[in-house]
Structures are given as structure tokens and as C-alpha cells.
Amino acid sequence: MHEEPPQVHDSGRPPAREGTAIMAPGAAESLPARRSIWSRARHNSPFMFGAVLFLIVALIATLVPFILQLDPYAVDTSRRLSGIGEEGYLLGSDDFGRDLLARLLVGAQTSLIVGASVAVLRGVLGTVIGICASYFRVLDHILMRVCDGLMAIPAILLAIALAAALGPSVPNLILALTVVFTPNVARLVRSRALAVLSETFVEASRVQGAPPLHIILRHVLPNTLSVLTVQVTFIFADSIITEAALSFLGAGVPTPEPSWGNILNDGRGVILQFPLMTVAASLSLVVTVLALNLLGDGLRDLVDPRSSGDDTRRGMVSRLFGRAPRTARRPRPAATEESTEP
Amino acid sequence: MTERIRIDDLHISIERRDDVVRAVDGVSLSLAGNEILALVGESGSGKTLTARSALKLLPRGATTRGAVLVEGQDVLSVPGDTLRKIRGGHAAMVFQEPSTALNPVYTIGWQLEEGLRAHGVASRAERHARGLQALKDVGIPEPERRYHDYPHQFSGGQKQRIVIAMALSLKPGVIIADEPTTALDVTVQAEILDLLRKCRDELGTAIILITHNMGVVADLADRVAVMYQGKVVETADVHSLFAQPQHPYTRRLLASVPRFGQAVRPQRTPAAGEPPVLRAEKLEITYPGRFRKPPFRAVRGVDFEVRKGEIFGLVGESGSGKSTIGRAIAGLTATSGGVLEFLGTDLRRASRAEVQRLRRKLGFVFQDPASSFNPFMSIADCIAEPMRIHRTPAAKREIDARVRELLDAVQLPSSFASRTPMELSGGQRQRVGVARALALKPEFVIADEPTSALDVSVQATILRLLGDLHEELGFAALFITHDLAVVEEFADRVGVLKQGEFMEIAPAETLLKEARDSYTRALINAVPIPDPVAQRAKRKRAV
Numbered sequence: 001m002h003e004e005p006p007q008v009h010d011s012g013r014p015p016a017r018e019g020t021a022i023m024a025p026g027a028a029e030s031l032p033a034r035r036s037i038w039s040r041a042r043h044n045s046p047f048m049f050g051a052v053l054f055l056i057v058a059l060i061a062t063l064v065p066f067i068l069q070l071d072p073y074a075v076d077t078s079r080r081l082s083g084i085g086e087e088g089y090l091l092g093s094d095d096f097g098r099d100l101l102a103r104l105l106v107g108a109q110t111s112l113i114v115g116a117s118v119a120v121l122r123g124v125l126g127t128v129i130g131i132c133a134s135y136f137r138v139l140d141h142i143l144m145r146v147c148d149g150l151m152a153i154p155a156i157l158l159a160i161a162l163a164a165a166l167g168p169s170v171p172n173l174i175l176a177l178t179v180v181f182t183p184n185v186a187r188l189v190r191s192r193a194l195a196v197l198s199e200t201f202v203e204a205s206r207v208q209g210a211p212p213l214h215i216i217l218r219h220v221l222p223n224t225l226s227v228l229t230v231q232v233t234f235i236f237a238d239s240i241i242t243e244a245a246l247s248f249l250g251a252g253v254p255t256p257e258p259s260w261g262n263i264l265n266d267g268r269g270v271i272l273q274f275p276l277m278t279v280a281a282s283l284s285l286v287v288t289v290l291a292l293n294l295l296g297d298g299l300r301d302l303v304d305p306r307s308s309g310d311d312t313r314r315g316m317v318s319r320l321f322g323r324a325p326r327t328a329r330r331p332r333p334a335a336t337e338e339s340t341e342p
Numbered sequence: 343m344t345e346r347i348r349i350d351d352l353h354i355s356i357e358r359r360d361d362v363v364r365a366v367d368g369v370s371l372s373l374a375g376n377e378i379l380a381l382v383g384e385s386g387s388g389k390t391l392t393a394r395s396a397l398k399l400l401p402r403g404a405t406t407r408g409a410v411l412v413e414g415q416d417v418l419s420v421p422g423d424t425l426r427k428i429r430g431g432h433a434a435m436v437f438q439e440p441s442t443a444l445n446p447v448y449t450i451g452w453q454l455e456e457g458l459r460a461h462g463v464a465s466r467a468e469r470h471a472r473g474l475q476a477l478k479d480v481g482i483p484e485p486e487r488r489y490h491d492y493p494h495q496f497s498g499g500q501k502q503r504i505v506i507a508m509a510l511s512l513k514p515g516v517i518i519a520d521e522p523t524t525a526l527d528v529t530v531q532a533e534i535l536d537l538l539r540k541c542r543d544e545l546g547t548a549i550i551l552i553t554h555n556m557g558v559v560a561d562l563a564d565r566v567a568v569m570y571q572g573k574v575v576e577t578a579d580v581h582s583l584f585a586q587p588q589h590p591y592t593r594r595l596l597a598s599v600p601r602f603g604q605a606v607r608p609q610r611t612p613a614a615g616e617p618p619v620l621r622a623e624k625l626e627i628t629y630p631g632r633f634r635k636p637p638f639r640a641v642r643g644v645d646f647e648v649r650k651g652e653i654f655g656l657v658g659e660s661g662s663g664k665s666t667i668g669r670a671i672a673g674l675t676a677t678s679g680g681v682l683e684f685l686g687t688d689l690r691r692a693s694r695a696e697v698q699r700l701r702r703k704l705g706f707v708f709q710d711p712a713s714s715f716n717p718f719m720s721i722a723d724c725i726a727e728p729m730r731i732h733r734t735p736a737a738k739r740e741i742d743a744r745v746r747e748l749l750d751a752v753q754l755p756s757s758f759a760s761r762t763p764m765e766l767s768g769g770q771r772q773r774v775g776v777a778r779a780l781a782l783k784p785e786f787v788i789a790d791e792p793t794s795a796l797d798v799s800v801q802a803t804i805l806r807l808l809g810d811l812h813e814e815l816g817f818a819a820l821f822i823t824h825d826l827a828v829v830e831e832f833a834d835r836v837g838v839l840k841q842g843e844f845m846e847i848a849p850a851e852t853l854l855k856e857a858r859d860s861y862t863r864a865l866i867n868a869v870p871i872p873d874p875v876a877q878r879a880k881r882k883r884a885v
Contacts, residue, residue: 200710200714201713201716203708204706204715204778205727206674207672207673207701208728208731208732209697209702209731210731211731214730218716218719218727222716222718223716
């Protein structure tokens with residue numbers, strides 16, 4: 001605690017007062033200013049790398065098919081499995097003679113739409129369920145037993161069963177994935193919310209007579225959101241993989257519609273003659289999922305209000321742009337730090 | 343006497359993301375056998391790092407310069423296997439929190455033998471014998487039977503004894519005790535201090551004692567080194583340090599220590615005849631037993647009242663039920679019997695709306711300022727929260743004005759309004775805690791150990807602030823603490839709790855000077871006086 005002693009200057013001038021009147025605390029002291037989100041983000045290489053990569057994927061997926069007027073459904077049986085760069089096909093064509101690039105990019109759209117919708121739906125539903133369960137004891141038992149039941153069934157199997165029962169279509173796929181994975185989010189939010197509810201600041205709020213809604217909205221929700229945002233990015237990545245798996249098995253996006261899972265399935269039959277199909281679809285999956293996972297990892301560091309700067313690493317991006325604050329690394333006396341003890 | 347530890351011009355800097363903190367800045371110390379050196383200073387002054395450097399127990403990112411010689415070997419430069427021999431063999435550590443220093447999944451016997459195994463005591467029988475002997479030395483009753491018990495089966499004081507036994511098991515020449523009694527009650531503290539004194543006298547161990555408690559220093563230390571901002575500003579024999587502190591910082595530190603029996607307090611005469619703000623009659627609080635355990639009666643039929651404008655001190659050791667009473671008044675813990683009357687309304691029978699109305703009249707200051715604020719809210723939002731909940735005042739402009747007024751009242755600059763709690767120091771946060779408690783102009787304030795998480799100098803200013811605000815606003819207060827010196831300085835009347843029952847309730851000055859109850863006297867006697875002459879005389883009398 002560096003509140004009371006006034007700053008000792010380099011000349012070793014002793015503090016002027018001797019435990020007498022209260023000084024205006026903080027007047028003489030310089031608190032390290034909290035770094036802005038952007039400056040912290042720039043120093044966080046996983047976050048920047050993941051974000052840029054994901055943006056590139058998203059931009060290509062939405063803009064390129066539109067600009068090049070690509071049609072993923074146009075069949076040309078005379079030109080099946082043509083190689084890279086052949087006329088009209090930048091990445092070749094598949095076993096029906098459809099443009100592979102078009103199918104990959106439109107498939108990316110499908111994947112991103114499914115992933116994003118599932119992530120948002122699961123985030124919202126999971127939060128509502130989790131917070132209700134944490135705050136109201138009776139609901140807790142009911143909701144959590146339902147969640148336990150859902151989690152007891154293997155996720156992919158349940159998703160296949162649901163998708164099959166509802167009929168193959170993208171909205172149904174989103175619904176199935178949401179139902180299957182919401183319990184995980186609800187559990188996570190509930191455990192975090194329970195931890196927040198036992199914190200002193202929630203007690204402080206209760207002592208003041210705060211109603212449940214106030215505590216939930218002002219205290220529990222903001223403190224849960226940090227965990228949730230991180231989780232949602234991972235869910236995003238997870239949903240893309242699961243979507244591909246379901247489509248590959250034929251229970252996801254219905255076939256002629258392009259999707260990475262469908263392309264993988266089509267490519268399976270011709271893997272020896274034309275491995276590019278499998279490789280390209282897999283690579284797209286890997287890159288997108290990697291981008292999202294990096295993004296989530298970086299977010300985890302960013303959203304924590306406590307981690308404002310005890311990290312000695314400097315970000316790759318800030319090094320690339322030569323903005324690493326080498327010059328700012330001046331030694332300073334210990335007393336301006338909150339605590340230097342381990 | 344030979345030198346056990348010699349620290350030569352030690353610099354430790356810790357690299358953070360953007361800067362380097364010079365935590366220890368040119369410290370030189372030496373320590374002989376049979377000697378206890380106290381390192382004092384506030385948190386962040388580098389005292390723990392300095393002491394830990396003797397075992398090279400430094401945080402990540404720490405770089406060192408200088409030398410730390412333990413029995414002639416430079417700890418900072420020796421290779422790993424020599425370092426491991428020094429750790430435990432020549433120098434050992436006693437930690438602050440005994441309950442986390444012991445591993446809950448192993449028996450204490452196993453943990454005692456762990457060090458012996460690591461230092462090559464191969465024979466099982468010998469390890470067992472030495473472990474038992476160590477337990478005996480530190481005064482654990484029935485060591486044979488308790489040898490195979492787990493840490494949770496011991497009390498806090500016994501656990502600290504076991505930690506000391508572990509430190510002693512290889513008969514090291516140096517023991518580093520990092521706040522060894524901070525987590526313990528005063529009566530237990532006195533026992534642990536006796537034990538450490540015995541280590542010095544009988545085994546000739548040199549001890550580096552890190553503490554912020556000047557009473558402990560006066561009781562135990564032979565020499566004192568005062569640290570401030572990473573530098574040793576003064577080293578002196580304990581008697582001359584207390585008698586003639588040289589450095590201004592030392593003088594300031596000693597001046598801010600609450601001295602038992604010397605408090606100068608303005609006499610407050612509580613308004614007689616008026617109804618009390620708070621009245622408890624045969625108040626019972628029981629925690630329900632779970633898993634076939636019997637219910638725990640935390641508070642057993644207490645009677646007391648807090649009059650208008652009065653500060654009622656509630657003291658007791660941990661587990662005495664003092665915090666439980668405060669929490670029950672605030673509605674955080676359910677009561678199970680008796681009467682709890684607040685401003686004439688029995689809280690146990692009041693309707694929900696009535697309780698809600700009464701809550702406006704109540705402020706609560708929490709113990710740990712670090713956890714009592716939502717890290718996502720700004721200081722202004724934290725202070726404004728009670729006003730927003732009760733919509734008084736309703737207008738946003740008025741709330742903002744009141745927040746500025748309150749920041750001013752707790753002597754914080756209004757620029758702090760937009761900061762987050764994480765950016766403030768402990769003392770500043772506790773000021774915000776006081777401001778929040780006073781936001782609705784309460785008639786009654788409960789302060790639950792408001793200063794025990796703070797440094798002495800900060801504690802003094804927070805107490806003074808509370809006192810000034812009390813003078814000015816005239817609220818009644820329930821002041822919960824374990825520190826008798828603080829109670830004497832601050833409270834008008836004091837109730838001493840033991841196991842959920844009042845031993846004695848009396849005006850502060852008479853209670854602490856002429857306590858009638860034997861438990862109260864024992865409690866008062868156990869408090870070390872921050873004056874080596876008086877403390878040592880008192881100890882002699884007791885022996």
C-alpha cells in the first residue's frame with residue numbers, strides 16, 4: 001500500500017511529515033494509468049493473429065463468391081475432376097464438375113453462419129439457464145438435472161438423432177447443435193455465477209437491500225461475461241467442426257448445398273485421383289478453427305480486469321510494427337507498485 | 343558469534359510488462375547465531391523479498407545483483423544441488439498461513455519426514471524418530487498419537503507449530519519467519535512467539551522475522567531493520583530503535599502504531615434516555631448442521647444495545663461469533679432466536695418492505711477492500727450503488743453531486759470517480775468502502791475488521807477518518823475487531839465475546855484497564871506492547 005508515505009525523491013529527501021495530519025491521499029502519487037483495451041490487444045499476439053486470420057477468412061468467404069460471381073451448383077459433367085488453374089476453375093472441379101473454389105467459399109459461408117448462430121444461441125441460452133440456476137435454488141435442481149441428462153448422451157449421436165428427426169436443413173442443424181451443447185455453457189456460467197455470488201461485493205450489494213435483478217444485472221452478469229465471451233469463441237470453433245462432422249456423415253447440411261463436411265464426404269470417394277478436394281476442405285477447417293482458438297486464448301487475457309500488466313511478454317504484432325515500448329521500460333521505485341511481494 | 347547470513351548490496355528487480363520494478367534496492371544486512379532480526383516496513387517495501395532471497399525463493403521475472411551469503415555460501419550463485427542442500431539444511435522458512443503451508447492430503451508425519459528424505463536420511467526408523475522429536479520440541483501434545491493425523495485435525499496454532507517443526511527438523515542455522523503470527527489469534531500468537539524465542543535460546547538459531555506488528559517486534563526481536571521503498575533506512579538494536587528512532591519514516595511508523603493503554607480519546611457521552619439504535623436480547627444464531635453433524639451455535643443468547651451516536655466495539659478471537667453478529671444485523675445471516683431490534687423494529691419479525699426501508703439506515707464497511715468492489719464498476723458507480731438501489735436521490739445529477747461530496751468526505755480526489763477499484767491501493771479502496779457505507783446517510787454503521795487488511799500507517803489514517811466522520815455525522819457504530827488496541831482507541835463501550843457469549847461489556851477505558859473477567863484479562867495480557875522495555879518487563883512478570 002503506497003498510500004500514505006509521500007514520494008521519496010532520488011536525493012533521498014526524507015518524508016516531510018511525521019504521522020500527523022491526513023494528507024489528501026493520492027494527491028502526491030502517480031498511479032500507473034490503465035492501458036487502453038486497444039493497446040493491450042496489440043500486445044497480445046494470439047489475439048491479434050487470431051483476429052486478423054479470422055477476418056481474412058470471413059471477408060474472403062463473403063466477398064469473393066460475390067465479386068467473381070461463383071456458382072457452387074453449376075454442374076459440368078464433361079469436365080469432372082479437372083486440376084488447378086484449368087480454365088474456369090481456379091481450384092479445379094469436383095466429381096460432378098462443380099467449381100471447387102466456389103463450393104469451398106460458399107461452404108465457408110455455411111460453416112460461419114452455423115458456427116456464429118450456434119455460438120450466439122448457446123451463449124444466450126446458456127447464460128440465462130446458468131444464471132437462473134445459480135440464483136434460484138429450486139430451479140437449480142430442475143435445470144441442472146435436465147442438463148445432466150443431456151450431457152449423459154454422446155454429443156454427436158444426439159445431434160445426429162435430432163437432425164435426423166427434424167429433417168436435414170441448416171436451421172434444424174443449428175437447433176440440434178444448440179440443444180446438444182447448451183448444457184456445457186449453462187454449467188460453466190452457473191459455476192462462475194456461484195463464485196461471483198459468494199464475493200464480498202455481492203454481499204455489500206445485498207446489505208444495501210439490492211433486489212435480485214439488480215444483483216444479477218449489475219454484478220453477476222458482467223463478471224460472468226468475461227468467461228462467457230472466451231467460451232463463445234471456442235464454441236464457435238467447436239460448432240464448425242461438429243457441423244463438418246455431421247455433414248460428412250450426411251446428417252448435417254443437406255447435399256447439393258456446399259459445406260466443408262459435404263466436400264470432405266465427396267472427396268473421400270476420389271481421394272486417390274483428386275486429393276486436393278480433401279486437402280483444401282481440411283485446410284480451410286484447420287485455419288478457421290485455429291484462428292478462432294487463438295482469438296479465444298487472446299480474449300481470455302484481455303477480458304480479465306485484473307491482468308492489466310504483469311506479463312513480461314510483448315506482442316508479436318507490436319514488435320512487427322516497431323511499437324514495442326522499449327523506451328518506456330525505465331526502472332522505477334517499488335513504492336509505485338501495488339505490491340511487489342510474491 | 344559467527345555470521346550466519348550476510349546480505350551484501352542486494353538488488354532485486356522484477357520485470358513486468360512495460361517496466362522494471364526495483365523491489366529491493368541496495369540492501370546490506372548481517373545476522374549472527376542466537377539473534378533475531380526483525381524486518382519491518384509496509385507491504386511493498388521489499389521486506390519479504392529480501393528475506394526470501396536467503397533461500398532464493400524469488401518470483402518469476404526477478405533479477406538479482408549483489409550477494410546473499412548463508413553460512414559463507416552465496417545462495418544467488420551456487421548451482422542447483424548445493425542450493426537444495428542449503429534450503430532446509432542451512433536455512434528454512436516458516437510461512438504466514440499455516441493452513442496453506444501444509445498439504446491436506448498427507449499426514450503431518452509424512453510431511454515432517456519429507457525434508458529429511460530430501461536431505462538423504464535414508465533410515466526409516468531414524469526419520470520417524472527425528473520427526474517425533476521435532477513434534478515434541480514444538481510442544482504438540484501426544485506426538486506419538488498425533489503423528490499420523492492430517493493437517494485439518496489440528497488447530498491453527500498447532501499447525502503453525504508443525505510448520506516450525508518442519509523448519510527445525512534439519513536443525514538449520516537460520517529460520518526465516520514471514521509474518522508467522524499474522525493469521526493467528528493473540529493468545530496463540532503469544533505461544534508461537536515463545537516457541538520462536540526458545541529456538542533462539544536453546545538451539546542458537548538465527549531468525550529473520552518479517553512482521554508489520556510492532557508489538558511482536560518489541561517482544562521478540564534483538565535487532566530491527568526498517569525497510570522503506572526497497573531500502574533499509576535504519577538498523578538498530580530494538581531498545582534504541584523504539585527509544586530513539588533516527589529516520590523520519592521510522593518515527594512516523596512508530597507514531598501510527600496504536601498503543602495499548604495510552605489512547606487519548608475525546609469523551610463521548612451517549613444520549614441517555616433515548617431509545618437505543620440497536621438492541622439484541624437473547625439473540626441466538628445457529629448454523630444448521632450438515633452431513634449428520636450437529637448444528638453449530640455461533641451466537642448463544644447475547645444481550646447488548648448500541649445507543650445513539652455510540653461506537654460499540656465487539657472483540658473476540660476467531661470463531662467467537664463477532665462477525666456473525668454483524669452479519670446478522672445486516673441480514674446476511676439468519677438468526678434463530680431472541681430479539682434483534684433495529685431503530686425500534688424487530689428485524690426478526692419485520693416484513694420484507696420494512697426491512698428494505700431499514701436497510702437505508704444501515705451502512706456496512708467490509709474487511710477486505712480488495713474483494714468488496716465489483717471490478718467492472720467505476721469508483722463512482724460503486725459509491726452510487728446504494729443510492730441507485732433505493733432511488734434516493736432519484737436524479738442522476740444529484741447522485742453525481744453526492745458522489746463527489748462523499749469522495750471529498752473520505753479525502754479522495756474527485757478524479758478517482760472514473761477509476762476502477764483495481765487501480766487503487768488498499769487504503770484508498772477502504773476509503774471508497776467508507777464512502778459507500780455512508781452514501782445514504784445511515785444512522786448505524788457496521789465496520790467488520792475494517793483495518794485488519796491494511797498497513798499500520800494506513801490503518802491509523804483510516805481510523806482517524808472514521809473517527810472524524812463519526813464526530814461530524816453522529817452515526818452509531820458497531821466496530822468489530824480482534825485488535826484490542828484499536829478498540830481502545832476507537833470505541834466507547836466494548837463487548838468481549840468468547841464462543842458466542844459475552845464475557846464482559848464495559849466502557850472502553852475501564853474494561854481494558856481493570857477487566858473483571860479472567861478471559862478478558864488473558865486476552866489483554868497476550869497483546870504484545872509495542873515497547874520493548876514494557877513488553878519484556880511484562881513477560882518477566884508473567885513468568
